[in-house]
Amino acid sequence: MTFFNSLTSGFNGGCAEAETQPTRRPHYEVNETAEGYDLTVSLPGVAKDGLEITDEGGELRITGKRTLKLPEGKVLLHRETSDAAFELLLSHGNTIVPEKTVADLRDGVLHVKLSKAESAKPRKIAVS
Amino acid sequence: MRFIQFTQPNGRVAAPSARFGGRLGAAGIENEIDWLFGAALNGLSGSARGGQFPVDLYEDKANLYARAELPGATRDAISVEFIDGSLSVQASRKEKTGTGETTVSFNRQVSIPDEIEADKVSAVYENGILTVTLPRKEEAKPRKINVSVN
Numbered sequence: 001m002t003f004f005n006s007l008t009s010g011f012n013g014g015c016a017e018a019e020t021q022p023t024r025r026p027h028y029e030v031n032e033t034a035e036g037y038d039l040t041v042s043l044p045g046v047a048k049d050g051l052e053i054t055d056e057g058g059e060l061r062i063t064g065k066r067t068l069k070l071p072e073g074k075v076l077l078h079r080e081t082s083d084a085a086f087e088l089l090l091s092h093g094n095t096i097v098p099e100k101t102v103a104d105l106r107d108g109v110l111h112v113k114l115s116k117a118e119s120a121k122p123r124k125i126a127v128s
Numbered sequence: 129m130r131f132i133q134f135t136q137p138n139g140r141v142a143a144p145s146a147r148f149g150g151r152l153g154a155a156g157i158e159n160e161i162d163w164l165f166g167a168a169l170n171g172l173s174g175s176a177r178g179g180q181f182p183v184d185l186y187e188d189k190a191n192l193y194a195r196a197e198l199p200g201a202t203r204d205a206i207s208v209e210f211i212d213g214s215l216s217v218q219a220s221r222k223e224k225t226g227t228g229e230t231t232v233s234f235n236r237q238v239s240i241p242d243e244i245e246a247d248k249v250s251a252v253y254e255n256g257i258l259t260v261t262l263p264r265k266e267e268a269k270p271r272k273i274n275v276s277v278n
Contacts, residue, residue, distance in 0.1 A: 031224070038224075044197040044256040067255065073188055080182035081197055108199035108256015 023087035026064070036096065036115040043086050044108040050085075051105055053112070055098040062088045062110065095120035181234050183217075192242055192262040198234065199256035208251045208260055215240050215249075215260065243267065 027042040043051070046064035054061045064086040070076055092114070100115035184195040194215055198206070201219040209216045218235045243265040251260045 042199040042256075044199040047255050070186060074186045074193065075188070076184070076186045077192075078183075078185040081184050081195070107201065107203075107253070108197075 022084050023063070024082065024084045026062075026086040026088055028088055030090075034121075036100075036113060037092075039090075039110075039112040039114060041086075041088060041110040041112070042108065043105070043110050045081070046086065046105070046108060046110075048105055051110070053101075053103055055096075055101065058091060058094040060090045060092060060096075060101075060112075060114070062086070062090075062112075064110075179234060180236050181219075183236060183238055185238070190264060192240060192244065192264065194238060194260040194262065196236065196258045196260075197256065198253070198258050201234075201253070201256070201258070203253060206251070206253060206258060208249065208258075210240070210244060210246045210249045210262065213240055213244075214238070215262065217258065217260070219258070 029040045031038045031040075041062060041064075043064040045066040047067045050065035050067050052061075052063045066083055066085065095117055096114045097117050102113040104111045182197050184193075186193050186195070194217075196217055198217075198219045198221075200221045202222060205218075205220040207216075207218040215238045216235070217238075218233070220231050220233045222229050222231055240262060242262075245263045245265055248263045249260065251258060253259075
């Protein structure tokens with residue numbers, strides 16, 4: 001049984017500390033493997049410099065600031081994207097080993113490999 | 129069994145019982161709707177998320193620019209065409225499935241009202257964003273005409 005909870009939503013308008021800078025939840029996917037979890041997050045417009053991944057208190061937080069703003073001297077005609085930063089908060093309840101986390105950002109897609117803690121791996125219990 | 133839940137980011141309590149915690153307040157209904165849509169969208173399979181993608185349009189004196197969000201697109205499979213006043217962008221992305229890989233296709237057509245130098249259209253793909261530069265034809269550029277007054 002896996003407890004891997006997402007604790008974030010789209011605009012966090014109700015959050016006092018983030019009221020000035022609304023964030024959006026990116027599209028993401030979590031796949032469980034025998035050794036851990038493969039996390040894929042879509043972060044279009046986010047470069048390596050704007051990406052921050054932290055793990056604290058059993059929660060993995062991914063924030064991505066978009067580097068592409070409207071260039072100066074240009075006039076906007078039509079807008080469908082947003083400048084709002086991405087934020088994803090996933091709760092894993094300390095079932096992963098943060099030191100073994102490997103992350104790779106390529107073409108606006110972040111791949112994170114999370115390793116399961118030994119205690120979280122399935123264990124066969126011998127019955128005497 | 130996987131247990132996935134969505135709550136507000138300020139819902140710091142990780143316990144499953146906090147599912148509805150922290151989502152009350154002034155923006156309650158908006159968050160509720162967003163939460164529901166978010167939950168539904170994240171539950172979709174990769175192929176179901178194919179199709180259209182967001183596009184911005186902006187301009188300066190010399191060029192028109194189209195900027196499209198295409199995270200994870202296969203570079204070789206990005207196709208940009210400009211035909212008869214219409215910009216067509218096609219792209220695809222490979223996604224891993226349980227057993228192998230699947231290709232998700234995206235396409236979008238945007239009408240460009242201005243006269244464009246079709247053979248000078250260029251595109252750059254960076255950080256999952258495709259930026260297409262469409263240079264205006266000389267006659268379509270704004271021109272200052274000096275009028276001499278006697």
